[in-house]
Amino acid sequence: MIHRIKGGVTAPAGFLSSGVSCGIKKRGKDLALIFSERVATAAGTLTTNALKAPCVLWTQEVLKQGVAQAILANSGNANCCTGRRGTEDTKRMAQWTAQRLKVQPSTILVASTGVIGRFLPMDRARRGIAHTVQTLSKTGSLCAAEAIMTTDTRPKEIAVRFTSKGHPVTLGGIAKGSGMVCPHMATMLCFLTTDAQVDRITLRNALQTIVADTFNLITIDGEMSTNDMVLILANGASGASPIRQANPSYRDFLQALRMVCRYLAHEIVRDGEGVTRLMTVRVSQAASSKDARQVASQIANSLLVKTMVAGRDPNWGRVAAAVGASGVKVNPAHLTIRLGNILVFRHGEPTRPGHERLLAQVDQPEVQIGVELGAGSAGSQVLSGDLTEGYIRINAKYTT
């Protein structure tokens, strides 16, 4: 039994957190710290963008050793495309944090999010780091969740608990998303903590399995960030016996991780820039998982499908056009398309169910689009949002 409990990254035993405002952003909290009182095993999935920010490269190195003790994250500045100085700045962020925490710099995971191509204001960051360490607390998760927000309208956190041989094991997480979100290796910022005892190989496998299934299946605008990461720290403070892939407890752990990641992934889309309604695209009967994902992604990222959902317009021909444009071999005679639970196209023919019935399918807070390719048995599902004037308003004036 896995149940949701209050809180976020500080719900598991042995984790403290804080979030402060240090002036990297014009207003609001912009620096978050998550600290494990003991050394934790660490795993992560990082952006596959070719222009990785220095913090991604730094964090990649830390993850190689598979142990870490803290995550420092700033919003308002991605510290990307900032050259040698950017690399130096990330290193100093880790060093200053390590000094204050009295740990090794090589145990500090660093994340940044925000505008690309600007230098970090390091004097402010230094004071901010001191402040985050001073304010670390058992109730700091919400502050940390707020401090990683960019155009997000609300903080995102969750914690769940299950029992492993009588010991309660807790898993918590915070995330930010909003724009530049698309299914790729990693997607946005998400920090997870657990007091389970998990070795680094098991932790990495579990994270990769669940990320592929949750964060990699959401999209807001088809954009891939230079700074995305999902990180997890497991400190073993629950006292429960170690979780290994062979044990039954692994299944519980995986399920708890999926619950946390799925919740945060949905929250990211729900709070996507300008998003008013969600759309779930399910593709089945594909010749391969790759085909299924490619078709689902083409539909979920189609501006015409997204504006159709925004306008509550059952114009399913746009879904058909996106299927055909996906590059996947499609036989129209074997293709089936559904809006909600209504069949609209099958055996090469429109079913013409009537406008009123179709209207009811798109006039939903979460619109369901189903596509069967009739070519095999593979499937994929992508969660996306509609595209509204809100997205344009936000992004036409993000830096200025």
Place this chain on the structure above:
Amino acid sequence: MIHRIKGGVTAPAGFLSSGVSCGIKKRGKDLALIFSERVATAAGTLTTNALKAPCVLWTQEVLKQGVAQAILANSGNANCCTGRRGTEDTKRMAQWTAQRLKVQPSTILVASTGVIGRFLPMDRARRGIAHTVQTLSKTGSLCAAEAIMTTDTRPKEIAVRFTSKGHPVTLGGIAKGSGMVCPHMATMLCFLTTDAQVDRITLRNALQTIVADTFNLITIDGEMSTNDMVLILANGASGASPIRQANPSYRDFLQALRMVCRYLAHEIVRDGEGVTRLMTVRVSQAASSKDARQVASQIANSLLVKTMVAGRDPNWGRVAAAVGASGVKVNPAHLTIRLGNILVFRHGEPTRPGHERLLAQVDQPEVQIGVELGAGSAGSQVLSGDLTEGYIRINAKYTT
């Protein structure tokens, strides 16, 4: 010397045209006819969408024989995903037109554009076809250009003339675009006429060369239509000697064709849904043309770059993120990015030219984005438009 003259598809000798309103659309002209008084050689490039409309399949067959005498095109209904009845309807459109024109149905090219998944109102189409034939005239090009419009705000036509051994040779064209426009085999509807005498192989080669260079390098929303086509009819009525690839006149013909296609391609982007400003993305120093095009296309279709142009915001980090997300191998240390004529990123470092100077680069009717990959000598260029609330407004209520 090639110079522009007045008119469109009826500027070349031996072509008549018309455009009427027959009730396929709620209002406005919706049926166009272009007629060559003598049999013409014909070539075309068609959409590569897997869900091709019946008119695309029909036209594909006509083009195989390489001769045609007329183009019939309707707007307001794509007649796509309409099954056996849709196929029958396209055939009847060709038959009725052929009967009225007293030619073979196999010489009628058919095009449709508009909503997908609805049946054509064939009684109206039949009356409309009679009307288009009755009203064919030497001044009908503008009416035809109007009759193929969907969300276009203005008709698009052009004609140019050059001299081949003392004979004036004329080339004319009309086009429609607006949404669902993206660089792929073909793009939108464009109909070209010429009184040059060109055999079908030469005509096909010329068209493919120029389309790759013009229509395939524009994008509005990254969407590929099910109904796109570019068609050309060459009827030889100029009396000039035949144009062959070995002759010097071929160069003139190619140049005239490029002038016409480039003008219409630019007009399509300029009149794209919600477009207020253009952006030209030039990628050079790529390892291959494919890489260059992939990077250019990723930038030109990036919602964040498009909204940056809409907002006159010199936030070039979004260009960097798009380069990195393109899937092309990029070494940041060899990458150069320019906004207008200002260098913003080189050797892995931001150049920080100052906000005011950058602002002047994006506050232009046509914003220039330059990327050098430092990996080879291949290049590509894509013309795109900004993404504004206008696009959302139009597409959130297109069918209803």
